[in-house]
Amino acid sequence: GLFGVPELSCPEGFQEAQNKALQESEQLVQKACSTPPGPETVTIFDQLSDSLCRVADLADFVKVAHPDFAFREAAEEACRNIGTVVEKLNTDVELCQSLRRLLADETVMSSLDPETRRVAELFMFDFEISGIHLDEEKRKKAVDLNIRILDLCNEFLIGTHIPNKIDKHVLPEHIRYNFTAEGNYLQVAGLHADCPDDLVREAAYKIFLHSNAQQLARLEELLASRNSLAQLVGYDTFAHRALQGTMAKNPETVRQFLEKLSEQLSKRTQKDFEMMTKMKMKLNPHNSMLMPWDHPYYSGVLRAERYNIDPGLYCPFFSLGACMEGLNSLFSQLLGISLYAEQTKRGEIWSEDVRKLAVVHETEGLLGYIYCDFFQRPDKPHQDCHFTVRGGRLKENGEYQLPVVVLMLSLPNSARGAPTLLSPGMMENLFHEMGHAMHSMLGRTRYQHVTGTRCPTDFAEVPSILMEYFANDYRVVNQFARHYKTGEPLPKNMVSRLCESKKVCAAADMQLQVFYAVLDQIYHGKHPLKKSTTEILKETQERVYGLPYVPNTAWQLRFSHLVGYGAKYYSYLMSRAVACMVWKQCFAQNPFDRAMGERYRREMLAHGGGKEPMLMVQGMLQKSPSVEDFVDALVSDLDHDFETFIVDS
DSSP states (O other): OGGGOGGGGSTTHHHHHHHHHHHHHHHHHHHHHHSOSSHHHHHHHHHHHHHHHHHHHHHHHHHHHOSSHHHHHHHHHHHHHHHHHHHHHTTOHHHHHHHHHHHHOHHHHHHSOHHHHHHHHHHHHHHHHTTTTSOHHHHHHHHHHHHHHHHHHHHHHHHHHOOEEEEGGGSOGGGGGGSEEETTEEEEOSOOTTOSOHHHHHHHHHHHTBOOHHHHHHHHHHHHHHHHHHHHTTOSSHHHHHTTTSSSOSHHHHHHHHHHHHHHHHHHHHHHHHHHHHHHHHHOTTOOOOOTTTHHHHHHHHHHHHHOOOHHHHGGGOBHHHHHHHHHHHHHHHHSEEEEEEOOOTTSOSSTTOEEEEEEETTTEEEEEEEEEEEOOTTOOSOOEEEEEEOOEEOTTSOEEOOEEEEEEEEOOOOTTSOOBOOHHHHHHHHHHHHHHHHHHHOOOSOGGGOTTOSOHHHHTHHHHHHHHHHTOHHHHTTTOBOTTTOOBOOHHHHHHHHHHTTTTHHHHHHHHHHHHHHHHHHTSSSSOSSOHHHHHHHHIIIIIOSOOOTTBOGGGGOTHHHHTTTTTTHHHHHHHHHHHHIIIIISSOTTOHHHHHHHIIIIITTTTSSOHHHHHHHHHSSOOOHHHHHHHHHHTTSOOHHHHHHHO
């Protein structure tokens, strides 16, 4: 069976696994309600969470990545059913009473360790944001809203990826070959951002982002439903509900962070846009106005021209085997951890190119498993992600339930006889996702509810972004980057050129992220919205980003992050700020410093979500950073490294 779960040797097994989990959860609910207040209450709640998550988390992965449609469909169904049960449990008054009795008992509470106390409070928080304090009719309304939101999220997500069709005669003949033909129609499935032909990019932008009434209705209903739910359970806005317990804590701090960052970036962004405009004039004198479809392309042209970083020059040094060796060597020096390939049993994996790695510590032994699903295949989403399939926890018999995760990338399949070669961007993504995996392996908490990456979103990206800093450091890269034919190491100046090239137009790139984050905050802020989502997009784009809005487009209908990162898109920027501070203060001097690696594990990885995120950051940096510190860290990162600059000039 998949992941070694015996029931999952066929799609129908999801029904069986789900029924088993629901039976188990019913027994645990009864047990929780009849247990006197004490640490055991928290343990029972965590077992309840574990029995449902073991099916839901696994199904969450299978529904997007399994090559067999029947498996995907069965997993989708299991997700929906378990999600419905979770929403009902979150408004179960009797279950909540058993936890309330514990939280109200000061003697018992003061005898609990901090982690158990926090987990009890987090479970209580789940009840509160689901409206446990409301009367029965309103609680039912909250459950219905939650279930509707789950469905709308799925529908909206599917809609973000659906290609748009256009009558082929609308487009000039000489650019039609760029798009997939379907009878008299052409399919536009993306933005073609890297295409050198301005007209192709313009056409793709206008067609792919053309407004769609159905998708617009979904988004409007999703935002309105989220707002109704938040207000029903006692919050001003959905953003206030979503930001409880995060590093930022509230929408006001996020707004302040984004405004200050935008202010600091504005001059640099202007300069970047001027450079891109000059480049566009040089290559296309007839039409030199910079448009949104130009930014990704011309920033790439500037990088390549200034630093000669053709991926073809780098790929031969980054074979997948070499990169995995590099990660293994880094983890072994920093954390005493090694990765070993494991044989899989029949039916355990969903595609024969998936590899299973055992993560082993030099003294603590086996920590968990990582399944590497690295290669492209039909119907596989083109996104790089980390999935928790099973969370770690201390079991009743004293053994530790080992965490299981999947890392999903979309690397090209290698040519016969040659290894898989990664571009620098793919190599960095591999390091990024491995950062999440290590968090999952080392966040060895007693409770599954807060294990590994089950922590606030704006902290969850810190370990992964920190790994990008390692991936861009010559001392680290030099340990593994070897030409797959000759064995020669990657020259130092090629690494420094690559790192410096990333700073070209980096302010404009960051400003674009600020725009997305501001848009997300407005959509999840005060309702009813003052204008339509498209008018808000137009206004915010021109105010925050600076490139003109294109009539009849609705980029927000392709903003898939509104589903998983609703009101939290700023997290990438805030996590990057923390990662930057940790890198500069703790690892920039020596990226292999074992004592620092151990401190990083102890202060930041070990707690999962079992400790307040700001306290973890404080433990690592020995100070509590302010919004200004975050902004300074991000902006200082944009400056060119003077030494490299001189050497390469």
